[in-house]
Amino acid sequence: DLIGMHEEVLRLMSTLMVQLVARVDNEPSSLRSRLSDYAQQVSARYSGIKLKASAKTAATFFCLRDLLIFFDQYAEKQYQLALDTIQKSRLVPLKMDEIEPMEKLFHGLAEEVVRVIPDVLLATMNILYSQYTKLKGENQPMNGEFIETKEGQLAFLRERAHALTTYAGKIPYRMPGDTNARLVQMEILMN
Structure with missing residues (x-):
């Protein structure tokens, strides 16, 4: 030490x-x-x-x-654990109402952390997309309640993805060339 x-x-x-x-x-x-x-x-x-x-x-x-x-x-x-970890870090928003506060917090981040944000955004979006495709591909029983729950979960994942792409577009940082494009592409694939 x-x-x-x-x-x-x-x-x-x-x-x-x-x-x-x-x-x-x-x-x-x-x-x-x-x-x-x-x-x-x-x-x-x-x-x-x-x-x-x-x-x-x-x-x-x-x-x-x-x-x-x-x-x-x-x-x-371990996607759920990873999402819990990133949510506790308060580096990227997972809800639309978190965008503005996290955008303000972004200005206080050290350069070392800012440099990793594009990778964090992409990894988080990959997690959301993976959860979305897994849930979408699950067999649906004829139970109408399950269908409503599943649609609600899919909408929840889409909202999280939208929060990430919106945040990426708002933060004052020049992302590597394809980061925004990849984020938007995965969000589109979820709609």
Whole structure:
């Protein structure tokens, strides 16, 4: 821990994590896996103590740590857990009424976190699309109540997808070329 130099440890960890956070790699001995383990160790070590680091540096580290968890869950197809993790992070909206508050929060995000937002948006949209196609493909019994429930769930997933594409179009960040196109394409496929 560099003798109580929390600021430097958290900044270095954030710099390393941002390079690997969205890379899906389940190999136990991979650099990403080792970094993820070390981030968990640092988190455990720093919990409950007064950090000698700025609030922004600490927030960036913990946000990137949570994104490592999110992308691990995404890679393992633990979609509901991944959605819960991303919802707790408050990085992207999953409801239309969350767009404006999250757009305001976007302005306060560290550059390291902002750089990962396109990958977060795409992974989240992939999760929603996967859930949508799975639900759409399930056999429907003749029970009318089930059909209403299923249609309600499909509409709920479409609303979440629409919130993501709307947010992506509103945030003041130049997304990589095909990010918006891919988001819109998946939303269209859900309608």
